[in-house]
Structure formats: structure tokens, C-alpha cells
Amino acid sequence: MTDILTYLESAIGYTPKKISTADGGEYASACPACGDGGKGRKSDRFHIWPEKENKGLCKGRFWCRQCGISGDTISFLQKFVNMNFQQACSELGIVLPKNTGGRKRGYQPSASLPEAGPAWRPKTYPHPAPKWQEKAENLLADCRDRLKSDENSLAWLADRGITAEMADIFRLGYNQGSRGGDRYRPTSAWGLPERQGKDGRPGRIWIPRGWVIPAYDDQGHIIQVRIRRLDEDIKKFAGNIKYYPVSGSSMATMVIYPSADVFVVVECGFDAILIAGAMGGGRVGAITTWNVSARPDTRAHGILSSASLILNGLDYDRAGEKEQSWWNKTYPQNRRLPQPKNGINDPGEAFSAGVNIQAWIKDSLPRGLRIKLGYEANKPGVAKTVAGNNKQQPAGDDMAPDVQRPLVTEMTLSNGKVIYLTDDREEWKKLTRMKKPVFTARELASLKKATSTMDEKERLAAAMQVIELKETISGFIRDGRVFDKGVKTDG
Known part of the structure; x- marks a missing residue:
């Protein structure tokens, strides 16, 4: 019978290290399930005991201290080698007792040993301080202007399928210092804790030259800046850092x-x-x-x-x-x-x-x-009415977004926030149940009218308040009240 250690090495490609002689030998490696929060192969939270005896039909146990996943060798094959129970037993040479319907199968997985840790829970990463966000926006503005006038940098993006228009939509930039290299800024200027360098001088933020990728929260605040370094710089220095998060960036998912x-x-x-x-x-x-x-x-x-x-x-x-x-x-x-x-x-x-x-x-x-x-017509070759327009347009397999629209239309605000517009009752109900910011044409018209005397900044702030209310309390907004049922739409 092949042991669990062999399967970890051959099927997963991990080479665990022996850390103890307990229970015939204890080994540790990266976890095939969670990777120990992104540490990957450098982690050692996944423990296995190849010789550990169980009350079930096979020996061997595994347990991850990070995500809590655990089991025996049969369970390992089921979870990580995509085998079902019968296939795993066959692989291990285990003959299962016949199930006549009058009794349970003889195999029962033993209790987890050692006691399982907590199940995986997503992490919440703090946002950068306002000072950092201000500096990051200033840096990004300069880098965006630089990218627009740098044909070589735009061509590099185009070779990867990212057009100049896409670069503008997603607020990409290109960073380089006044002398064409990296930039450095005092940590204190960005609102980060003071620190000293190896030479005793005040610490500085490293901002390498390269393509700048920003990330934002739901309110449109910048929370992360990553820089894709130049290949030639990667070869010269810090070869393991390709996408560098500028110090102070949130590690939130993009x-x-x-x-x-x-x-x-x-x-x-x-x-x-x-x-x-x-x-x-x-x-x-x-x-x-x-x-x-x-x-x-x-x-x-x-x-x-x-x-x-x-x-x-x-x-x-x-x-x-x-x-x-x-x-x-x-x-x-x-x-x-x-x-x-x-x-x-x-x-x-x-x-x-x-x-x-x-x-x-x-x-x-x-x-x-x-x-x-909106990528395909409901019935190819049959005319379909465009939402908000009485004109008929021919339907085709590849519907252009600006020619034929689905029942739900998306609108992107200047801060990147997306709202939904529909007059279809069922679509409206579905989206409200999902806490999506969905409006009928009548609601949107009322909102525009109410904010018509405001400037752009005030109008966006007012819109965000309404959108946050929509995401918190689903329903149809009318006269300052929210109605969850009996919504009257224009459709």
C-alpha cells in the first residue's frame, strides 16, 4: 500500500521535511488546500503522519494548522487527487465489505488527530491612511500623464492586449524618476512610520520604475498601488519581485x-x-x-x-x-x-x-x-427592442453593447462604481435580493432631477449615499421611503 507521503510527493509535487519521530514520523510542508495564506511552498503548516494507525481501513493522517483540513489517506486521495471513495480504496488495495442494505459499510473515518484548527475565514485588510491615499493619487496622476505620452510603454501594454483606451479606463500609469530610474520618497511624507535605513538616514519608500496598477475600494478610494517592474530591472535586482506593492498599500484583493x-x-x-x-x-x-x-x-x-x-x-x-x-x-x-x-x-x-x-x-x-x-440574441435573426428605445434592431450572435442591450443595463459612475438600470420586474427583484444597486428608469430620473443643481462632486456624493442605501436596504425608493414589495416599474 502506497503511503500518504508518497502521494504528496508524486501527485502534488511537494517535498515535505521530517520534523519529528512521533507516531512513526511526522512531516511538514505547504498545504495543498490553502497554501498557508499565500506563503505557498515556503509554508510548513501541513502536517502528515504516514505511519499513524487509525480505526478505519488505512493508516496515515494529515492536518493543516492554517485551514483545519484533515483526514486519512483515503480522504487525502478524495480531496487532492480527485478520486471518489471507491476509487481511493481501490488505489490503496482496500476491499470494501458488500453493502446489502441491512448494515453500514465497515469503513468509518476516525476522528481528526490532532484536534482540527479553525475553518478558513477570509481576512479583512485595513485601508491606507488618508495621507497615503493623497500621495498615491498624486503619484498616479503623474504616472498616468507620463504613460499617455510614452509610445514605448503604451506599445508594451498593447502587446499584452491592453489598449490605450483600456489603460485610461483602468487608470494605468508608467512610473520613472527624473533621471529615468526608480523614485524614492521619505516614509514620513506618505504618513508611514518613521524608520532608519542601514546607513542611518531616514527610511524611504521605494517606487520602482514600471507600469502602475491601482486598486480601489467601493467608494472609489485608492487603496493599493502595484508596479510591474521592467524585465531588465528584474534581472539586475530583486529577481523574485515582478509586481511590487508600494509600501503602505493594502493587501486587499483586487x-x-x-x-x-x-x-x-x-x-x-x-x-x-x-x-x-x-x-x-x-x-x-x-x-x-x-x-x-x-x-x-x-x-x-x-x-x-x-x-x-x-x-x-x-x-x-x-x-x-x-x-x-x-x-x-x-x-x-x-x-x-x-x-x-x-x-x-x-x-x-x-x-x-x-x-x-x-x-x-x-x-x-x-x-x-x-x-x-448581451453577448447573444435570444432568438437569432428575430428583431429585438432596445431597452429605452422603441426602434427595432436586428439581433445577431455578437450583439454590440451600444446597439442591443439586455434587460439589465449597467452604468459606470466617474469613480468606477457600477449601478444597474432595469424596468423588468423580475430582474429588479433578483438584483435587489442580491443587494445590488439597481434603479428603474423612473428612480434614476428622480435622482437626476434632485441633484441637477449640484456640482459634480456634490452630485457624486449624493448618488453614493443613495447607492449605499440600496445595497443595505433593498427596495424601491420613492418620496424618501423604501418599498420591498409591490414595486411599480415603468415596464
Whole structure:
């Protein structure tokens, strides 16, 4: 019978270290389920005892001190090698007693040893201080202006499928100092704790040259700045740092179009931008973990839990495939995004290989979602009325967003917040149950009228108050009151 240690090495690719002689030998490695909060192969929270005797049919136990997952060798094969119970027993040479219906099977998993730790819980990361956010916005403004006039930097993005228009929508920039290299700023100027460098001088923030990727919270406040360093700089210094988070950045999960109903999960921020931009108009959102074994934070977990579909585009390698068990267990609506071509590792490589990104994602959606999101007509060749317009437009397989709209229309505010507009009663009810900020045309018209005398900043602040109310208390807003039932729409 092959032991659990051998399966961990051969099937998962981990090489654990022996840390104790207890129970015939205790070994530790990274956890195949949680990766110890993003530490990956450097972690040692996953413990196994290959010779540990159980009350069941096989020996061997495993337990993760981080996420609490545990079991015996049969359970290991079920959880990490995608075997069912019968297959696992057959693999281990275990002959199961016949079940005649009059008694339970002889095999009963033993109690977890040692006592299981807490189940996985998403983390909440604090936001940067207002001073940091102010400095980050100033830096980003300069970097955005620089990118718009830097043809080489724009061409580098274009080679990865990110157009100048997409770079502007997602507020990308390009950073470099006055002498063409990295920038350095005093930590105190950014509101960070004072510290001293090795030379005794006041500590400084390192802002390497490269492409700048910002991330925002639901209120449009900047909370994270990552920089994709130049390949030539990576070769010269800090070769293990490709995407550098500027000191003080929140480690919150990067979410693009948080109000979307479908999300694609990827490892890289540029891949997330490529997909969100290619799909157009916020109809499909994107989430990047920045690390194959990292887990969504509290906000991202809530967004993913309420999504209709999650297309999992983590890299198509052993690590990316291994992580699917955790995603499938945590999110029932998780589906592996089909690999577009053999040898393609990620969406960026797919674009470089000539893959049509929109068609790739669209073809992975169920037909009902393609129709709902406006990528496909309900009945090809039959005329369909455009929402808010009495004119008839011919329906086709690839409906242009500005020609044929679905029952639900998305509107993106200047701060990136997405709201929904629909006069369809059932769609309105569905979205309100999901705590989405959904308005009827009459509501939106009333809101515009009420804020018509305000300037742009005041109007946005007023709109955000109404949107936050919508997300907290579902219902139809009229005359300052909220109605959960009997909503009257214009449709």
C-alpha cells in the first residue's frame, strides 16, 4: 500500500521535511488546500503522519494548522487527487465489505488527530491612511500623464492586449524618476512610520520604475498601488519581485467591476484588466489573487459568493490545477475556464498566441448568461427592442453593447462604481435580493432631477449615499421611503 507521503510527493509535487519521530514520523510542508495564506511552498503548516494507525481501513493522517483540513489517506486521495471513495480504496488495495442494505459499510473515518484548527475565514485588510491615499493619487496622476505620452510603454501594454483606451479606463500609469530610474520618497511624507535605513538616514519608500496598477475600494478610494517592474530591472535586482506593492498599500484583493454578475479569477493584474476590458462595459468582472495559492479577502469573498458564475482562469500549470479543489469546495458556482490552446499558461499568453479573448470567455458562458449579458440574441435573426428605445434592431450572435442591450443595463459612475438600470420586474427583484444597486428608469430620473443643481462632486456624493442605501436596504425608493414589495416599474 502506497503511503500518504508518497502521494504528496508524486501527485502534488511537494517535498515535505521530517520534523519529528512521533507516531512513526511526522512531516511538514505547504498545504495543498490553502497554501498557508499565500506563503505557498515556503509554508510548513501541513502536517502528515504516514505511519499513524487509525480505526478505519488505512493508516496515515494529515492536518493543516492554517485551514483545519484533515483526514486519512483515503480522504487525502478524495480531496487532492480527485478520486471518489471507491476509487481511493481501490488505489490503496482496500476491499470494501458488500453493502446489502441491512448494515453500514465497515469503513468509518476516525476522528481528526490532532484536534482540527479553525475553518478558513477570509481576512479583512485595513485601508491606507488618508495621507497615503493623497500621495498615491498624486503619484498616479503623474504616472498616468507620463504613460499617455510614452509610445514605448503604451506599445508594451498593447502587446499584452491592453489598449490605450483600456489603460485610461483602468487608470494605468508608467512610473520613472527624473533621471529615468526608480523614485524614492521619505516614509514620513506618505504618513508611514518613521524608520532608519542601514546607513542611518531616514527610511524611504521605494517606487520602482514600471507600469502602475491601482486598486480601489467601493467608494472609489485608492487603496493599493502595484508596479510591474521592467524585465531588465528584474534581472539586475530583486529577481523574485515582478509586481511590487508600494509600501503602505493594502493587501486587499483586487476586484474589477465589483457589481458584475460573472467573474473571471486570474493570477495577474494585467490579465484581469485584459479580460475586463475585452468583455466591455462591466458586464464581466475580474479578480486577481496575485498568487496562485492566495485567498480572496472578506470583500472579494462576499462578491464571489453572490456571483452567478465564477470562471477560474488561474494559470494552467500544476499549481493552478491543484488549487481548483479549494475553489470548487468554497464556491459551488466555480467552473474551470477551459485552456484556450495547449501550452497556453495564462490569458496574456493566450492573447499573444492570437486567441480572441472575448470569444474565449463568451463561449465559456452558459447560453442563458450570454443572452442576459448581451453577448447573444435570444432568438437569432428575430428583431429585438432596445431597452429605452422603441426602434427595432436586428439581433445577431455578437450583439454590440451600444446597439442591443439586455434587460439589465449597467452604468459606470466617474469613480468606477457600477449601478444597474432595469424596468423588468423580475430582474429588479433578483438584483435587489442580491443587494445590488439597481434603479428603474423612473428612480434614476428622480435622482437626476434632485441633484441637477449640484456640482459634480456634490452630485457624486449624493448618488453614493443613495447607492449605499440600496445595497443595505433593498427596495424601491420613492418620496424618501423604501418599498420591498409591490414595486411599480415603468415596464
